[in-house]
Structures are given as structure tokens and as C-alpha cells.
Amino acid sequence: VTRLVLVLGDQLSLNLSSLREADKARDVVVMAEVAQEAEYVRHHPKKIALVFAAMRKFARKLEDDGWSLGYTRLDDPENAGSLVGELLRRAEETGAGEIIATEPGEWRLLNTLTDAPIPTRLVPDDRFIASRKRFEDWAAGRKALRMEYFYREMRRETGLLMEGDDPAGGKWNFDHDNRKPPKEGLDVPEPLSFAPDAETQAVLDLVETRYGDNFGDLYPFDFATTREEALQVLVHFIAHALPWFGDYQDAMLQDQPYLFHALISPYLNLGLLDPLEVCRAAEKAWQEGAVPINAAEGFIRQILGWREYVRGIYFLEGPEYVERNVLRHDRDLPAFYWGADTQMNCLRQAIGQTQKYAYAHHIQRLMVTGNFALLAGIDPHQVHEWYLEVYADAYEWVEAPNTVGMSQFADGGVIASKPYVSSGAYINRMSDYCKGCSYSVSAKAGKKACPFNLLYWHFLDRHRERFQSNARMRNMYATWDRMDAERREAILRDAGNWLQRLEAGETV
Ligand code: FAD
Ligand code: DLZ
Ligand code: SF4
Numbered sequence: 001v002t003r004l005v006l007v008l009g010d011q012l013s014l015n016l017s018s019l020r021e022a023d024k025a026r027d028v029v030v031m032a033e034v035a036q037e038a039e040y041v042r043h044h045p046k047k048i049a050l051v052f053a054a055m056r057k058f059a060r061k062l063e064d065d066g067w068s069l070g071y072t073r074l075d076d077p078e079n080a081g082s083l084v085g086e087l088l089r090r091a092e093e094t095g096a097g098e099i100i101a102t103e104p105g106e107w108r109l110l111n112t113l114t115d116a117p118i119p120t121r122l123v124p125d126d127r128f129i130a131s132r133k134r135f136e137d138w139a140a141g142r143k144a145l146r147m148e149y150f151y152r153e154m155r156r157e158t159g160l161l162m163e164g165d166d167p168a169g170g171k172w173n174f175d176h177d178n179r180k181p182p183k184e185g186l187d188v189p190e191p192l193s194f195a196p197d198a199e200t201q202a203v204l205d206l207v208e209t210r211y212g213d214n215f216g217d218l219y220p221f222d223f224a225t226t227r228e229e230a231l232q233v234l235v236h237f238i239a240h241a242l243p244w245f246g247d248y249q250d251a252m253l254q255d256q257p258y259l260f261h262a263l264i265s266p267y268l269n270l271g272l273l274d275p276l277e278v279c280r281a282a283e284k285a286w287q288e289g290a291v292p293i294n295a296a297e298g299f300i301r302q303i304l305g306w307r308e309y310v311r312g313i314y315f316l317e318g319p320e321y322v323e324r325n326v327l328r329h330d331r332d333l334p335a336f337y338w339g340a341d342t343q344m345n346c347l348r349q350a351i352g353q354t355q356k357y358a359y360a361h362h363i364q365r366l367m368v369t370g371n372f373a374l375l376a377g378i379d380p381h382q383v384h385e386w387y388l389e390v391y392a393d394a395y396e397w398v399e400a401p402n403t404v405g406m407s408q409f410a411d412g413g414v415i416a417s418k419p420y421v422s423s424g425a426y427i428n429r430m431s432d433y434c435k436g437c438s439y440s441v442s443a444k445a446g447k448k449a450c451p452f453n454l455l456y457w458h459f460l461d462r463h464r465e466r467f468q469s470n471a472r473m474r475n476m477y478a479t480w481d482r483m484d485a486e487r488r489e490a491i492l493r494d495a496g497n498w499l500q501r502l503e504a505g506e507t508v
Helices: 017-021 045-065 082-092 109-112 130-141 148-160 198-211 227-240 265-270 276-285 293-317 319-323 344-359 362-375 380-390 397-409 426-428 452-461 470-484 485-503
Strands: 004-006 028-032 068-072 098-103 122-123
Touching: 004 017, 004 082, 017 098, 017 122, 017 452, 028 045, 028 082, 045 068, 045 198, 045 265, 045 293, 068 082, 082 109, 109 122, 109 276, 109 485, 122 198, 122 276, 122 344, 130 148, 130 293, 227 265, 265 452, 293 397, 293 426, 319 380, 319 397, 362 397, 362 426, 380 397, 426 452, 452 485
Parallel strands: 004 028, 004 098, 028 068, 098 122
Antiparallel strands: none
């Protein structure tokens, strides 16, 4: 008898495990644009449009490959509004008695499908380099789950950047050579841009009508929407940006949202690109002498290391992970995260860019929007929902560990060995934001003082009990303790007043 093969919006890979299990001759693939998925948070309109456009084109590809398909568009009058509703409708239509699905990347959907009122067989998602089991085995019995050690095992297992048993270039990690501040007049490559075809335009019209009020600009829309286009983005990155990726990985420049980043996370996360193929392409460029080792290693580590590691942590830690709040932060997310005005230029730039492009690079997410939320004591669940909504690459399995763990330390240190906090000095060193700011990055207290300077000490002071014995934070506390008492009092008082103005809704 016929079976239904569910293909989710972020499972757009021809070698998907569920498709491999299925029989083209008798089974029916089900794909559905549903309100349940489009509305579990108020996604950026660009993200919804990207998912729907890529789904429609992938569906066509499956049909060309000979699959029977039940594809439901969001505005189909029969649309049941949820994935299970759609599966039931298609089961009735086709007489199917079983569903095959590749495990979804999120607890919410995993539980929904496990409890579906129709027999459902879930097969592992093997579009990752490490399986869930592989990660669990690595984690078993370890006290600390540090990415670096997991990454080295993955290097050994895949042979990526290995010379026999040794890491290529003699070191596992070349970050020491990376993280250069930006230079004036950096020559930054133009990213590729894909003009919407008629199929994408139909999606854009639909998204504008239904989700035009969500935070974020739908236009201009120039994402790749097929595997072929995503591969062009990868090739373009390797030729024009990868050589400098390591050097300027942490740099931030006003009006240069992309710098030397790859811009491939939306495509990796949708399944249009495969993580191992991306790593191999970077390795090949290094082998051919086209890129230096610090660039190739730094880039491969983000995918083979971080991306695989955070997925492992997400499933290891369980569905309650997103509720964690060990620092008991409870302030509401300020209105400027949704585009209201702020005098802090770094935040205005990072958020403005997010609104426009549904993109910000890692250091903007970690050291500007994330750093601020952590210093200001914002409720990490609200921070988590914000990151899940505003980025085109946001799926809970990758977003939550990065936000709740790496950025907000709300998991108590599962991912990060110390909180990622900094004063304005770091942002000033790594960007050109401060010169266009109403605050003074060199002022440590007083009305003009950069809020990051005030809140940095406020954070350390209010969490002294938790962090003062952390070896990696000893220097920070020593510096604080060396200041004279009057100065410390003035800083804490100014920080408290600033937070009050923030809470009162003033444009801070
Ligand atoms: P590049 O800087 O060019 O890096 C190349 C690739 O490495 C990325 O495409 C991505 O696949 C991978 N990568 C890099 N850093 C990470 C990381 N920390 N975790 C996982 N993969 C990584 N990434 C997402 O894909 N989805 C998210 O929802 C997401 N949320 C984040 C939230 C916060 C608070 C932070 C600090 C980081 C988040 N990241 C997320 C990680 C990272 O910021 C993005 O992957 C990256 O900015 C994507 O842009 P790029 O493709 O140009 O990346
Ligand atoms: C993100 C997303 C959106 C916006 N819409 C759909 C949809 O209509 N149908 C669908 O199958 N998937 C969609 N997705 C992707 C899912 O939310 C994603 O599969 C889960 O979050 C698991 O990662
Ligand atoms: Fe940001 Fe402070 Fe620099 Fe202003 S002075 S841009 S608030 S770091």
C-alpha cells in the first residue's frame, strides 16, 4: 500500500533519509506550507519567503525525478493549517496507512510526529557529519563538553585538514592568527544576488499579504532558492572571500554587513548544501594553494566543529533547554530590538541590518546584540525568541544553543566556559561603530559613558558569587577590585540609572 513521505521545509535534500526509504513507484511525498510552521514565532518575512520558494522549487525537482507529490500551498482553500492535519488529509486521499519522515530538527515537531494519530516511522537525519549517537558517545562521561575536543575528533574521523595523524600546518586551531581589527578601505567582495523569478515572486506576493507586518523587510529579496544557486554562493565565497575569512572573521564595519563571511547558513540549514561538501570545498582551495591555512581551518571549524557540536548539545540537553535561566535575568527585551530608535550606534547598525537583510554575522550576534542583552539582564527566553524570529538561518536546533548557551550563559556553562561579555573597548577595537555614536566609548562613568562600559561592571558585580572563582574571569574581578570604592559606586549608580531609563522606555 501507499505510504506518505513527509518532507519538511528544512529537509530539501535529494538524498534525504526518508526519500531513500521510500518507493517512487507507490509512495507519495507530502510537502505543506502551513500556518503552524509559518507562525510558531513571527519569522522575518524574508525567512518565510525563502523557505516557501525553496520548498516549491524542490517539489518541482522531485516531480521531475518521478515522485508523486501532494504539495499544499499556504493559500490553498483545503489547507488544514498544520502538518499533522495535512498528513491526515493526504492519507484519506491516497488510502495511505503509514508515514515515513526524517527526524525533524526540533523537539516541538519531533514530539508532534511521535504522537501523530497515524503510524509514523521516523528515520535519523543523516545530513550531519556526526550522528546524534556519535555525539552522545563523545559526550558520555565527560565533565566538560568543550567544542575544541569534539572538533579534533571530527577532524580525525573525516581526515579534513589532516596530514597523517597530525593536523595540517602543525596546529589544530589558528585563531591566534585571526581576529584582526578591520582596516580602513578594506576591499570587500560583492555578494551574489538572485533576482526573483515568477515562482519566487508569487511567494513574495503571498508573504507580503500574510506576513508583511512581521518585523523585517521583505524587499529586496535576493536569496538563492535552489541547490544550483546555493552552490554558486559557495563557489563565489571560496573564490572571493575565503582567503580573508580568518583574518577578518570578527571584524565589524558600518555599511558592510557581509565582509568576508560565507552567507551559506540559510542554505546549509534548509538542506540545499551539505556540510561535508562545504568543508571539502574549503579544504581543496587550501590544497591548491588558493587560501591560507588560517582561513581554511577557521572556516572548517565553524561547520565541522561548531555547527555539529551545537546540534549535538541541542538534542543531548533536551526540550527544556530553551527554558533555562540560571542567571535569573528577567528584564523585557527593549523596543529597539524591534527597530525603535536607540542612541547606541553598534546596536542600531546590527539591528538595522538584521531588519533589512535577515542577516548579521557571528560577532554582531554574539558581541553586540547578545552581549548587550546579557549585560542588561534581559530574559533569555525573550532573547531566544528574538533570534529565532529575525534571522533567515534560524532553526531552533542551531539557534537555541547559540543563544541560550553561548550568548546568554543561561545554561550555566554547558557550552561556554565563561560568559561572553565585554565593555565598549572590544566593540571599538573590532569595529568602526563608536565614532558614529552619541555615547563616548572612552568614558567609563557619567552621562556620556558607553552603556557597555557601565553594564559590564554592573554584570560582574551582580554575579560575583557565581563568577569570581572562575579562573578565566579572575583578571576582570582583580581590575574591578583595584578601582577605588568611590569610582565603583559611581559606576554602579550610573549603570542603575541607565537601566531605569531603559525600563521607563526612554530612547537610550
Ligand atoms: P560564516 O561566518 O561564513 O560561517 C560559515 C558557516 O559556519 C555558517 O554558515 C554556519 O553554518 C557555520 N557556523 C558558524 N558559526 C556557527 C555557530 N556558532 N553555530 C553553528 N554554526 C555556525 N547560525 C545559524 O545557522 N542559525 C541560527 O539561528 C544562529 N543563531 C545564532 C544566534 C546567536 C546568538 C549567535 C551568537 C550565533 C548564531 N548562529 C546561528 C551562528 C552564526 O552566527 C551563523 O551561523 C553565521 O553568522 C551565519 O552566517 P555565514 O553563513 O555568513 O557564516
Ligand atoms: C521555517 C518553516 C516555515 C516558515 N514554514 C514551513 C512550512 O510551512 N512547512 C514546513 O514543512 N516547514 C516549514 N518551516 C520549517 C520547519 O519549521 C522546520 O522543519 C522545523 O522548525 C524543524 O527544524
Ligand atoms: Fe556601542 Fe558604546 Fe561604541 Fe556606542 S560607544 S557604538 S554604545 S560600544
